[in-house]
Amino acid sequence: MNERLAYIIMIVSAPIIWVLTIRITEAPSFLLPPPNMVADIMLSEHQDLLFHTRITLVTALSGYVVANIIAISLSVSFLYLPWLEALAVPWTVVIKNVPFVTIATIMIIILGDTPMPKIIIVVLVTFFPILANVTKGLKSADSVMLDRMQTLDSSQWEIFTKIRWPSALPYYIAAHEIAFTGSIIGAVVAEWLFAREGLGALIVRGMSQYRADRVWAVTILASALAVGAYLLVKAVEKYLFRWQVEDLT
Amino acid sequence: MTIEFSRVSKQFGEVEALDDVSLTIDDGEFVTLIGPSGCGKTTMLRIAAGLEEPSAGSVAVNGGTPRNACREHQIGVAFQRPALLASRTALRNVGMTLEITGRDGALSPGDLLTDFGLGEFHHHYPHQLSGGMQQRVNIAAALVHDPAILLLDEPFGALDELTRESMGEWLGGVLSRSSKTVIFVTHSVEEATILSDRVVVLSARPGRISEVIEIGLPRPRSRAFRTDDNFLREVARVRSSLYRAVELSN
Numbered sequence: 167m168n169e170r171l172a173y174i175i176m177i178v179s180a181p182i183i184w185v186l187t188i189r190i191t192e193a194p195s196f197l198l199p200p201p202n203m204v205a206d207i208m209l210s211e212h213q214d215l216l217f218h219t220r221i222t223l224v225t226a227l228s229g230y231v232v233a234n235i236i237a238i239s240l241s242v243s244f245l246y247l248p249w250l251e252a253l254a255v256p257w258t259v260v261i262k263n264v265p266f267v268t269i270a271t272i273m274i275i276i277l278g279d280t281p282m283p284k285i286i287i288v289v290l291v292t293f294f295p296i297l298a299n300v301t302k303g304l305k306s307a308d309s310v311m312l313d314r315m316q317t318l319d320s321s322q323w324e325i326f327t328k329i330r331w332p333s334a335l336p337y338y339i340a341a342h343e344i345a346f347t348g349s350i351i352g353a354v355v356a357e358w359l360f361a362r363e364g365l366g367a368l369i370v371r372g373m374s375q376y377r378a379d380r381v382w383a384v385t386i387l388a389s390a391l392a393v394g395a396y397l398l399v400k401a402v403e404k405y406l407f408r409w410q411v412e413d414l415t
Numbered sequence: 416m417t418i419e420f421s422r423v424s425k426q427f428g429e430v431e432a433l434d435d436v437s438l439t440i441d442d443g444e445f446v447t448l449i450g451p452s453g454c455g456k457t458t459m460l461r462i463a464a465g466l467e468e469p470s471a472g473s474v475a476v477n478g479g480t481p482r483n484a485c486r487e488h489q490i491g492v493a494f495q496r497p498a499l500l501a502s503r504t505a506l507r508n509v510g511m512t513l514e515i516t517g518r519d520g521a522l523s524p525g526d527l528l529t530d531f532g533l534g535e536f537h538h539h540y541p542h543q544l545s546g547g548m549q550q551r552v553n554i555a556a557a558l559v560h561d562p563a564i565l566l567l568d569e570p571f572g573a574l575d576e577l578t579r580e581s582m583g584e585w586l587g588g589v590l591s592r593s594s595k596t597v598i599f600v601t602h603s604v605e606e607a608t609i610l611s612d613r614v615v616v617l618s619a620r621p622g623r624i625s626e627v628i629e630i631g632l633p634r635p636r637s638r639a640f641r642t643d644d645n646f647l648r649e650v651a652r653v654r655s656s657l658y659r660a661v662e663l664s665n
Binding site for chain 1: 461465482485486488492496542
């Protein structure tokens with residue numbers, strides 16, 4: 167089946183399933199608000215929602231940029247300094263496996279309600295897939311290609327830009343599929359833990375006021391952002407690797 | 416340019432890949448290395464390319480080190496697996512060599528590909544080309560900077576028999592128009608015989624030169640030549656030498 171059609175079917179059927187669930191369970195609207203109620207909130211409070219969306223996006227994107235810079239620098243360092251990679255492995259294993267809500271809590275205790283702990287949480291969530299993939303991708307360069315480059319007496323810079331980086335690019339893009347969506351989810355969770363602004367903070371506020379309609383509105387908005395991020399990466403991937411689908415004509 | 420192996424030995428850990436190998440390859444000569452697997456023929460080629468250092472002895476390329484010949488862009492290499500980037504077209508893959516070496520004295524990548532029978536495939540990506548075509552692009556990329564020395568490691572090893580024959584014939588034609596010094600590694604006795612001035616037969620464990628055979632056949636050697644009696648006699652000579660080398664290896 168056509169992928170676009172499948173998306174359309176989902177977008178149309180989700181509200182239908184939603185309404186049917188309300189009809190069948192006879193859930194009151196303060197528990198399970200009907201779609202039109204949520205749509206009303208999204209329209210009437212759109213200024214407020216957009217303000218908080220912007221906060222979340224700024225947190226997510228800043229963290230994401232920082233994660234990319236650190237992860238790529240480390241991957242490149244690992245390539246030329248194998249001892250550094252050996253040294254870093256236990257650190258990455260430990261940091262990656264500490265539940266990140268606990269790190270987040272510690273960060274908030276130390277740094278308070280500033281953008282910094284939230285950005286750090288986004289970095290923690292998105293950093294590892296990029297590091298792992300780019301490190302692997304840089305090493306995936308074809309050995310016969312590297313041999314040829316050596317016989318042509320090419321510089322390390324030429325080898326990196328012409329062979330290693332193009333070899334790593336598919337791995338890097340694949341990391342974005344996980345990490346870019348992850349940055350938005352990470353930002354929302356960070357705000358949910360402790361913040362007065364952002365979509366995560368709106369969820370907490372909606373919950374404490376028993377405003378299920380607001381929580382639903384934020385859920386839809388946050389999901390749309392994350393899905394949008396994913397589709398954006400897919401589109402970039404399709405553009406960068408458009409040559410893969412071209413066939414003999 | 417000449418290539419001179421003087422008492423070259425090479426160990427990989429416990430394995431003795433080459434043991435005291437001496438061989439001089441003349442300027443413009445086509446020399447094939449043949450032998451059972453593990454005889455060190457690929458190692459010899461990689462040492463000549465400066466990709467491996469001998470454990471003992473030395474290799475001189477035109478009097479200097481192989482690395483120096485690389486620096487002067489006098490070496491072109493092609494291996495069994497084509498060294499092509501999937502994200503570049505045939506033309507840009509060949510052009511990549513020149514991005515490194517510069518264009519001085521180089522051939523035109525487009526003309527070279529057309530000359531190699533790939534005129535309609537300049538803008539095709541490697542995955543859109545057949546194995547034989549990929550190997551032609553690969554050899555074009557090895558030749559485009561017009562090196563004096565060409566090192567070929569089983570370039571046709573992955574191809575089917577018929578493609579292989581026609582590729583061998585094609586390579587013979589391409590090289591007959593140049594004066595390059597060539598080291599060619601193969602498993603095929605026919606290929607070795609039809610292409611070479613000399614065939615060096617190696618025995619394995621440790622890798623040693625078992626015999627050097629001069630191929631006394633006139634050039635050009637076309638496809639019809641493959642059924643010629645003189646050719647078949649030379650093939651038989653190389654083959655029996657190879658069998659002796661295999662026996663030495665066991």
